[in-house]
Amino acid sequence: MQKRRGSKILVFLLCLVPLLWLGWRAWNGRLTANPIEFITHYTGDWTLRLIVIGLCITPLRKILNQPDLIRYRRMIGLFAFFYGCLHFLTWIWLDKFFDPGEMWADIVKRRYITVGMAGFLMIIPLAITSTTGWIRRLGGKRWQLLHRLVYLTAVCGVVHYFWLVKSDIRQPLLYALLVAMLLGWRLRTWMRPAAKRPAPMRKTPAPPSPVYSQSGQLVEREPPAEA
Amino acid sequence: MLIKQADDLRYSDITPKSLYFNRRRFLAGVPAAFLGARELLSPSARARAGTTKLTAAKSPLSTTGEKITPEDDVTHYNNFYEFGTGKEQPADLAKNFKTSPWTVSVEGDVAKPRKYSLEDLMKVAPLEERVYRHRCVEAWSIVVPWIGYSLSALLKEAEPTAKAKFVAFESLYDPKQMLSPFQAGIPLPYVEGLRLDEAMHPLALLTFGMYGETLPPQDGAPVRMVLPWKYGFKSVKSIVKIRLVSGQPPCTWNEVGANEYGFYSNVNPNRDHPRWSQRKERRLGEFGKRDTLMFNGYPQVAGLYSGMDLLRYY
Numbered sequence: 001m002q003k004r005r006g007s008k009i010l011v012f013l014l015c016l017v018p019l020l021w022l023g024w025r026a027w028n029g030r031l032t033a034n035p036i037e038f039i040t041h042y043t044g045d046w047t048l049r050l051i052v053i054g055l056c057i058t059p060l061r062k063i064l065n066q067p068d069l070i071r072y073r074r075m076i077g078l079f080a081f082f083y084g085c086l087h088f089l090t091w092i093w094l095d096k097f098f099d100p101g102e103m104w105a106d107i108v109k110r111r112y113i114t115v116g117m118a119g120f121l122m123i124i125p126l127a128i129t130s131t132t133g134w135i136r137r138l139g140g141k142r143w144q145l146l147h148r149l150v151y152l153t154a155v156c157g158v159v160h161y162f163w164l165v166k167s168d169i170r171q172p173l174l175y176a177l178l179v180a181m182l183l184g185w186r187l188r189t190w191m192r193p194a195a196k197r198p199a200p201m202r203k204t205p206a207p208p209s210p211v212y213s214q215s216g217q218l219v220e221r222e223p224p225a226e227a
Numbered sequence: 228m229l230i231k232q233a234d235d236l237r238y239s240d241i242t243p244k245s246l247y248f249n250r251r252r253f254l255a256g257v258p259a260a261f262l263g264a265r266e267l268l269s270p271s272a273r274a275r276a277g278t279t280k281l282t283a284a285k286s287p288l289s290t291t292g293e294k295i296t297p298e299d300d301v302t303h304y305n306n307f308y309e310f311g312t313g314k315e316q317p318a319d320l321a322k323n324f325k326t327s328p329w330t331v332s333v334e335g336d337v338a339k340p341r342k343y344s345l346e347d348l349m350k351v352a353p354l355e356e357r358v359y360r361h362r363c364v365e366a367w368s369i370v371v372p373w374i375g376y377s378l379s380a381l382l383k384e385a386e387p388t389a390k391a392k393f394v395a396f397e398s399l400y401d402p403k404q405m406l407s408p409f410q411a412g413i414p415l416p417y418v419e420g421l422r423l424d425e426a427m428h429p430l431a432l433l434t435f436g437m438y439g440e441t442l443p444p445q446d447g448a449p450v451r452m453v454l455p456w457k458y459g460f461k462s463v464k465s466i467v468k469i470r471l472v473s474g475q476p477p478c479t480w481n482e483v484g485a486n487e488y489g490f491y492s493n494v495n496p497n498r499d500h501p502r503w504s505q506r507k508e509r510r511l512g513e514f515g516k517r518d519t520l521m522f523n524g525y526p527q528v529a530g531l532y533s534g535m536d537l538l539r540y541y
Contacts, residue, residue: 032314033300033511034367097515110502163502166365167483168312168412 004071011072015079018046019086036094043087048157048175050080055154055182062189074130077150081127084120112163119156122149151186154179278443281436283374286355288429290455290524293360296369298438300511305445306363307464308411309400321444324404326465329449335395335470338386345449349435352380356439357432359455361462362494362523368508373453374436379427387423387471394426395419395476396452397468413479419452419463420476420490425531430455456522458492489541493532494523498541 022042025031031038054076061069096103106113126147128134135143158179161172303318310317310324329345343351354374362368382394399405400416408415425431432453435441442448447464454462460480470476480488487501496506496519507516522528532540 033297033304034314034509036509037367106504109499109504112502166312166412167308168410170410170412 008071008075011075015050015076018042018083036090040087040090040095043083043090044161047080047084047087048154048161050076050083051150051154051157052175052178052182054080054150055179059182059185077123078127078130081123084123088120112160115156115163116160119153119160122153122156126150126153151183154183278436278440278448280439281354281374281441282439283354283356283436286357289356289358289372290360290370291358293358293370295358295372296511301369301371301437302443302445304367304369304511306365306459307445307447308413309398309405309415309417309465310445311406311410312412317445318443320406324444324448324465326444326449329467331450331466331469333381333385333469335472336388336391337471338388340385348381348433348450351384352376354435357453359430359432359453360523361453361455361459362508362519364458364460364488364492364500364505366503366505366508366519368510368519368523370510371437372439373432373434374439375432375434375453377429378431378433378452379429381433381469382423382427382471385471390473391471392423393472393474393476394421394423395468395470395472396421396463396466397470398463399465399467413483417463417479418476419461419478421454421461422531423471425454425528428528428531430525430528456493456525456528458488458494460488461492491532491537491540493528493537493541494519495521495537495541497521498538 022039026035054073057069057073057076061067092098092103096106107117108114126149129138129143129146138146158172158176161175162169165172304314305317306314307317307321310320327345330342331345331348332340332342334340354376356372356374358370358372360368360370396419398417405411405415421431432455434447434451434453435449437446442451447462450466451464452462452466461478475490478488478490480492481490494505499505505519508519509516
């Protein structure tokens with residue numbers, strides 16, 4: 001149990017590295033001559049990267065036969081949301097200065113902002129319902145269905161990026177390919193008839209990795225594995 | 228070299244670098260309490276690529292009342308896609324750019340076509356230092372003391388014929404020193420154009436230097452145009468060819484996206500870029516945004532466009 005918690009802490013710290021790096025660059029005055037633009041792009045990049053990493057979990061579990069990877073998915077998803085919030089905050093604060101008129105004008109007029117905003121709005125309910133309590137309240141099936149919204153968020157994120165670059169589309173193209181592969185893999189799995197699907201991976205039908213506090217109380221249950 | 232006069236101080240000396248770093252740290256949300264202590268360890272300004280001192284008389288055509296943008300910002304925040312699409316890439320990838328020997332060909336519909344060496348080109352008219360606002364189509368802006376002379380001096384020397392109606396510019400494209408068009412995301416060589424009367428306007432500056440020195444590679448060495456009333460991409464860099472022609476010449480960004488980047492590309496707060504607003508801009512080094520001015524605050528060019536619908540001819 002100690003080792004497993006250690007690995008979660010490690011993933012947590014890894015997810016914080018981009019923020020610390022940003023802080024380090026800020027500290028050393030290395031945010032380019034246009035720090036606000038730099039912060040906007042940086043936080044946007046990491047939101048998209050973490051969404052892609054989160055989408056890798058399920059395929060990697062199956063392909064590498066590492067079902068335990070599910071333990072990191074919630075944290076990665078929440079970090080994607082966290083960087084998304086920073087990205088959004090940079091926009092409303094440092095770009096729009098909390099002017100609702102300007103914000104609304106941009107949302108309806110600039111299609112890259114429209115789609116970016118849509119992607120952001122869609123992961124808010126996912127962040128809220130990420131807790132074990134909400135999984136129980138919604139029930140695994142419904143929870144899973146809701147959390148498929150992240151596929152749309154990923155697509156919105158890529159389109160958002162595509163529409164804002166001036167000419168050099170290599171980066172957005174790379175993300176588009178990754179997201180297409182990850183969603184394509186899922187599509188292929190769903191299309192395969194149930195009979196041909198691989199057998200459940202767990203050897204024993206144990207409840208999915210519960211986590212206990214030191215006093216032995218159940219503190220956390222992992223979300224349903226599929227999706 | 229003569230004894231340096233007081234007004235020949237480097238511009239980076241005028242505004243202490245540390246103040247700017249301070250501001251950036253604050254913007255980034257680093258607690259202000261640490262700043263005083265950290266100040267002592269502030270990094271020094273980055274070294275500048277091999278430029279030499281260039282003296283010039285101050286021009287009456289300078290923009291007044293504007294704070295000059297720190298040189299380090301202007302030399303490390305560039306759009307020069309031949310040397311990378313990142314803002315800080317050109318300073319790095321262009322640092323060994325070979326600008327000598329350099330020739331500029333003035334040709335086409337002119338009575339006196341000529342290939343100028345850079346040295347000869349710099350002697351066509353006395354060099355002036357002109358402070359201009361410079362507004363990028365990406366909605367950021369800078370204020371730079373450029374050194375050069377009005378392009379009209381060179382064009383008059385070439386004597387355009389009656390057929391000449393436009394001026395076409397071409398940048399160097401050297402695949403050995405620069406990225407491929409695929410990496411740059413735009414066709415190369417970079418080409419630009421002006422109507423002849425625009426090119427003859429005294430504000431159109433053929434530019435050899437900035438901040439009291441020759442141009443650094445990332446800012447368009449050894450010779451570029453500066454057109455303060457147009458979006459920055461019209462101010463073509465590292466020029467090798469100036470050709471007078473009878474028809475409207477192709478322009479790189481216009482070819483990439485004609486609905487986004489027009490032939491004229493005059494700074495116009497009323498005509499949005501299809502993907503973003505052009506109403507406001509962020510001056511590098513400032514926290515807030517400021518209103519963008521028609522013709523970037525150079526109303527003296529308005530006569531060039533009288534009777535034209537500037538929303539249509541953007």
